[in-house]
Amino acid sequence: MTTLEKVPRGREPYGTATTGTFTRIIAVANQKGGVGKTDLTVNLSCQLAAAGKRVLLVDMDPQANATSYLVGPETQIDKTTADLLLDDEVSLADVLIKGCRENLDVAPASGDLSACQIRLANDINMQFKLKKKLKELKEGLEYDYVVIDTPPSLGLLTVNTLTAANQVLIPVQTQYFAMEGVVQLLDTIRKVKEDINPGLEILGAVLTLYDRRTLLAREVEAKVRNGFTDGPVFSTVIPVNIRLAEAPSYHKSIFEYDADCNGAKAYEKLTEEILGCLEA
Numbered sequence: 001m002t003t004l005e006k007v008p009r010g011r012e013p014y015g016t017a018t019t020g021t022f023t024r025i026i027a028v029a030n031q032k033g034g035v036g037k038t039d040l041t042v043n044l045s046c047q048l049a050a051a052g053k054r055v056l057l058v059d060m061d062p063q064a065n066a067t068s069y070l071v072g073p074e075t076q077i078d079k080t081t082a083d084l085l086l087d088d089e090v091s092l093a094d095v096l097i098k099g100c101r102e103n104l105d106v107a108p109a110s111g112d113l114s115a116c117q118i119r120l121a122n123d124i125n126m127q128f129k130l131k132k133k134l135k136e137l138k139e140g141l142e143y144d145y146v147v148i149d150t151p152p153s154l155g156l157l158t159v160n161t162l163t164a165a166n167q168v169l170i171p172v173q174t175q176y177f178a179m180e181g182v183v184q185l186l187d188t189i190r191k192v193k194e195d196i197n198p199g200l201e202i203l204g205a206v207l208t209l210y211d212r213r214t215l216l217a218r219e220v221e222a223k224v225r226n227g228f229t230d231g232p233v234f235s236t237v238i239p240v241n242i243r244l245a246e247a248p249s250y251h252k253s254i255f256e257y258d259a260d261c262n263g264a265k266a267y268e269k270l271t272e273e274i275l276g277c278l279e280a
Contacts, residue, residue, distance in 0.1 A: 023137045023142070023143050023144065023145070023146060024144070024145050024146070024166050024167065024278060025134065025145075025146040025148065025164055025165045025166045025167070026145060026146065026147050026148065026165060026166070026167050026168070026169055026203060027148045027150055027158075027161045027162055027164075027165040027167070027168045027169070028040055028041045028044075028147060028148065028149055028150065028168075028169045028170075028171065029150045029158060029161065029162070029168055029169075029170060029185060030152070030170055030171050030172070030181065030182065030185060031152055031153055031154045031158070031181070031184060031185050032152060032173070032181040033152035034152075034173065035171045035172065035173040035181075035208055035209070036171050036173065036208035036209050036238060037149065037150070037152070037171050038061070038065040038066050038069060038149055038248075039208070039238070039244055039248075039254075040169070040171045040206060040208065040238070041057065041066050041147055041148075041149040042057070042066055042069045042070060042149075042248075042253055043253050043254050043255070043264075043267040044147060044169075044267065044270070044271055044274065045057040045104060045145075045147045046070075046101060046104060046253035046255055046256075047253075047255065047267055047268060047271035048144075048145050048147070048271060048275070049101055049102060049103035049104040050102075050103075050255065051271065051275065052103065053103060053144040053145055054103055054142065054143045054144045054145075055103055055104045055105070055143060055144065055145050055146075055147065056096075056104075056105050056106075056107065056143045056145070056146045056147070057070070057100075057104065057105070057106045057107070057146075057147050057148075057149070058081060058106075058107040058130075058146060058147070058148040058149070059080075059081060059106070059107060059108055059109035059148075059149050060081055060109060060113065060130070060148055060149060060150050060151065060157050060158075060160070060161050061109055061113070061149050061150060061151040061152075061157075062109065062110075062111050062112075062113035062114040062151060062157075063109075063111075063151070064080075064108065064109040064110055064111065064113075065149075065248070066106075066109070066149040067080075067106065067108040067109050067110075068248065068251070069247075069248045069251065069253070070100055070101065070104075070106055070251060070252075070253070071097060071100065071106060071108060071251065072251040075097065077097070077108050077110070079094050079095045080095060080107075080108050080109055080110040080112065080113070081095060081107050081108065081109050081110075081113060081130075082109070082110055082112035082113045082115070082116055083095060083112075084107065084129075084130070084133050085113075085116050085120065085129045085130065085133075085160070086116060086119060086120070091133065091136060092107065092133050092134065092136045092137075093136065095107050095108065101253075105143075109149075113151075113157060116156070116157065117155050117156040117157060120156055121156070126156060126160075127156070127159050127160055127163045127196060128160075128163060129160055130160040130161060130163070130164045131160070131163050131164035134146065134164050148161050148164070148165065154184060154185065154188050158188070159188070159192060159196075162188070162189060162192040162196075162197065162200060163192060163196050163197050164197075165197070165200060166199060166200065166201065167200070167201050167202065167203035168189055168200065168201070168202050168203060169203045169204060169205075169206065169274075170182060170185065170202070170204070170205045170206070170231075171205075171206050171208045171238075172205050172206065172207055172208065172224055172228075172233075173207075173208050173209045174207055174208070174209060174210045174211070174216070174217040174220040174221060174224075174237075175209075175216070175220060176216065176220065178220050178223070178224060179223060179224060179227050179228070182205070182228070186202075186230055189202065189230075201231075202230050202231035203231065203274070203277065203278075204231045204232040204233060204234050204274075204277065205224065205228050205231065205232070205233045205234070206233075206234050206236070206237075206238060206270065207220075207221055207224060207233070207234075207237040207238065208237070208238040209238065209239075209240050210237040210238060210239050210240065211239070211240045212239070221237070232277070234270060234273050234274065235273060236266055236269045236270040236273050237266065238263070238266050238267065238270065239262050239263060239266055241261060241262050241263035241266075243257060243258040243261040243262075243263050243264070244261075244263035254267060255267070255268075
């Protein structure tokens with residue numbers, strides 16, 4: 001766990017200004033891999049954009065799966081979120097792929113992010129790198145939502161994301177050790193909230209890779225709904241769906257790949273449910 005530097009009380013957390021455009025920054029996080037985190041990040045972002053919201057997807061995962069999901073190999077990528085964190089001269093605008101989809105811009109990642117944790121380890125205020133760059137959102141780059149994909153770890157990149165975010169969305173795979181895998185993340189969220197970002201809240205948990213045919217899935221669902229007390233567990237579950245598994249290889253969201261499949265219908269319903277919470 002990265003050492004957290006305390007912020008003086010009374011400092012306004014980013015994203016809670018009472019004047020001007022309010023941009024909600026949502027971190028999608030779970031330190032366990034293979035839980036459908038990138039699927040959730042990409043398809044939520046695309047459906048928010050389809051609903052007319054201005055959306056920025058920020059890829060903070062060195063695996064760059066969210067980037068690959070939406071950006072084909074024909075697109076030249078000059079700078080990435082690694083440059084954003086490591087180079088003080090690189091601005092958010094410098095890394096953006098504008099108009100990746102209608103209403104959706106992407107800040108792409110690359111494998112160079114892996115070196116960031118080492119290179120930033122001794123940097124003063126290392127936890128605030130992403131937050132500092134996202135301040136540009138108050139200076140002309142306006143979005144309704146920023147959705148950030150995080151790596152499957154609780155290292156510096158995830159802490160940077162939680163420091164910059166307003167809310168955390170947690171995908172929970174319906175497997176036996178689902179809740180055990182969330183405990184460390186919740187502990188990290190509490191520490192970031194206490195020491196760095198007092199405005200950070202848990203948006204909720206989403207059950208993913210759900211197979212209604214199995215008793216295990218139903219048992220895990222009941223366990224999560226009864227045991228997750230740090231925020232709501234959304235009613236909509238994301239099913240195991242072959243079309244969801246196929247879509248990334250075509251660099252398409254599930255709505256572009258097969259809008260009529262069960263996976264697309266689930267993400268559409270989930271986005272409506274999340275918007276109901278966010279805009280209530």
